[in-house]
Amino acid sequence: MGLGSWWRGGSAADRRQQRNDGAPLSEQAVLAIVAQQLTELGGERWTVEGALAKGPGSAAVALAAPHGDGPAHLDLSFLLEAGRPEETAVTDCVAGFGADSEAAVRRAVEIWASTTGVTMLELLAHNGRFAGHIHPADADALPGWHAIHGGIVAWGAGDRHNAVQDWTVAHPLLPQLAPAFADGFGRDALIGVKVFLGGRVGEETAEVRVDGVVHERASKLLLGLDWPRVTEGTAYARTFVLLVHPER
Template identity: 35%
Template sequence: MSWIRRHQRKEEPSAKRLPDLEFLALVKTGLEEIAPGVTQGAQLKGNSLISPQGWAVAVAPPHHGGGHHYDLVALPDVSLQPDVPCFMDCVVSMSADPQDAANTWVQTAGACLLELLDRRAHFADHTDPDDERGVPGWHMITSGAAGLGSDVDENRRLQRALLEANVLRQVADSFTADLESPFFNGVKVFYGGRPGAMQAEIRVNGERHEAASAAMTALGLPDPTTFTAVRFYALLLPVPAGGSEPSYPSTPLDLASASVQASAHTHGAACACGGHLDPEHPGFDLALPHLVAELSEAERRRRVKSDTGAIIIAEGVGNFLKVRLPIRLDDGRTVVYLAWVYLKAAVIDDFVQRVRDDNLVGHRFEGLLCNAIGPWGEDVLRSPVVLGGQRINEDGSVHHSEVLESSDPLLSKVLTETWPAAFVLGDRFPHSPSD
């Protein structure tokens, strides 16, 4: 579990509580920021954000708190009728800005919703019952800790303290007997207030749990020097007898438009992208951008927020798109590297929007090469590239963008000259003796 940096405010906040659908529009935007494509086709109706994939988020009538308080209900699989499994959370904006409240939900309970459906540790952590941070008898999905105070240093200090306290493991005996859902149980952990007047609270399935809150208070978490609040959210899923995997919702999580995802298909011999590794169509599919590959496994799970196979979004690292880099050989063949390029956030957002609008053909954009390539190795790493060459395949998928040119002298030479096959391929993809 990690700590989460507080979002910067983009504009002056509203002074009043937003109508349900306006608040859910902020939630929708927040979900899209951390999981591009996840809200595609989702509609705002009544008091709900409803995805065509089968999940929904609704605003419940407020039953406690003030005018800037929002009670949200997450429904991971609305097909389970008539009693749809759900988990609840309540958020309040410390600044009176509804955007802050929406961000808080997205970063904590919302991250758990995404992870419950995706299950690849992209959005939240998974902890088994016998792990040192686990809750005995339960599989746990845990968000990072969000800091809600105005002092960044104090936020981080309390975030670290909350994580290091291993709260749910330490107080497990006080609340696990009250976890009643056979699907998943939502648990919110909150610690906040002024120096000398801090409140520790644990809510289980939307209700304050007195015994667990008292047990958390007894942990003796430190006081801040100014008003500060931190929180995280967890889903606890019962582990079946025998220790097998818990039962997850069947709802799919569409992390990008279908056309973007399809660009990560399995390539056949006739595929022009070079993904099929045979002597006539030599190619190399590079699994990860250099910057992501350098991360430890644990750090990669924490930072990678979205990985569709064609697009990787890694928090604090960058946004990456898989592209074709063709190199002409002196025997008439072309070797294709499926490599990664770094794109600025605005550039990758524009790319995804163009895919959705069917407006990608002919588009040219710029990035930085994020892989070492063949015999040139790291000499071409981080070289600026111009990309384009997209086309729509017959099945509606998007052909990989192609590296068209580079202002880097060496990479420009790699792209424009013809190279000896033995130099580029060695003995990995030789022609057959009959050729």
């Protein structure tokens, strides 16, 4: 399965504003940005209704309790069925950067939509329009699982800001992380796996979150992989995989 570049960029000034100190946006304002992004991405109208951004059928997005600092650090839960949040929620966190709080939130939602949101839209559409399907027998699969792989986004500074993204495209992460997931997951379907890695020599970041919670074993394994450590500037990559269900 080929995975291309969904989004790249971010000036040095943008990156310095990642932990933006401006006033946070209201819940309604954030949800409106989510609804707008998903409408533009999917072509079907999303609207804000109370504490939800609601889309086609029973799909919705809610703001989860934040675990990070800053007005542009968002925890978003995509609800496949709004009436069954416990069984169908896929939660992920994302941070944005920009000149002010609104710009930073918009960037965060854009990153989330192009990595995490597209996997959920593809789960609804199931036609390959939004993201790629990985079958259990594929070389880049997590053994035993059908998965939907979102985009791989990159940002950083310098001529090699896309180095980690390029490596991630060429070296599928699921089989490399498989040993860390040998003990299974907390439920048997709709497992969200976020991967974030990069930085520069001596300032590396490697984080794997499963259903919004840091997976220590997978994060440690990720840190030990041979992805590029740039010596000038920075290079980061982020992606998201939805493990749909096991096939044995």
